[in-house]
Amino acid sequence: MNSSRITFTLNELVYVLNSAADRHLRANFDLTYSQFLFLVTLMSQNKPTPSFLAECLGVSRAAVSQRLPWFQDRELVTVSRVSGNEKNLSLELTRKGEALATQSADFLEKEFRVLFQNTDSVDLDDLDKTLRRVKQLLFRNRELRNAA
Amino acid sequence: MNSSRITFTLNELVYVLNSAADRHLRANFDLTYSQFLFLVTLMSQNKPTPSFLAECLGVSRAAVSQRLPWFQDRELVTVSRVSGNEKNLSLELTRKGEALATQSADFLEKEFRVLFQNTDSVDLDDLDKTLRRVKQLLFRNRELRNAA
DNA sequence: CATAGTTTGTCAAGTAGTTAACATCCATGA
């Protein structure tokens, strides 16, 4: 078969899903999808440095540095120095930020459950497993390991 | 299961694949992945208007309009008016543009075949079919139909 | 201890997209 066809299919599917997530988040939480990812990723870590968060998000340190003021202005994230360490910053969700991250994640989860409820003919657990398998297999490849 | 997990898996897989494609294209053809998509999409249509090409690429008309000079400067694409139609422009690959699109697509196809050659334990045809099925099913949903 | 190297965070400049506004061209129907 045409082996690049599957990459197009994947891209299309991801586009549809991310667009849906973005619309839900904008409509209900005044949040873009990428702002949502920022908050959720930050929540999943324990007071990360900007540098580490950048790595988790797959963007540059500069990108995180530039976006921080937006979250600080809205009192969603606090930036602090750890005493005895003049070099690294420490990022943390505020109570408000944590509430927003949790609520929006729960909401999205519920929406996707509805979205997927009619896909009876497809075993989604199975599909997830297969996709992870493919990712793992591709990852064995030295070229790809360097990318991520 | 956590139904949003699959969306993360999909995003990660797409990121890995697109990064690999981008690196191959830059290294071998001085082309970014999105420039490649521009050329390949243009090639797959018969002298489309910028507006139609934008729709195919899933970007705005403004984006296509802004990028056209880059391709014209490199003599990869010609922009012309159809006589008797003062409104629409007509886009076409030059001979050089067509050669580049064809060669880079063939190259990428070959590389992905190598990449996928060790995924014996996964039936990629089957996976592609399943992904298309999921996309179809989600598409039934009125909300998503409006997005794409 | 000094110093050479590494990591971090930020800034500046560049790229690729967006939306909104606009002029222009074409089609359509009163």
Next chain:
DNA sequence: TCATGGATGTTAACTACTTGACAAACTATG
């Protein structure tokens, strides 16, 4: 026929990223 409405292509201003350069702060080694 002509006025109006819709689609097209361009521009301007904005957003979110990139890379490269940099200073400051740590780390490790002679």
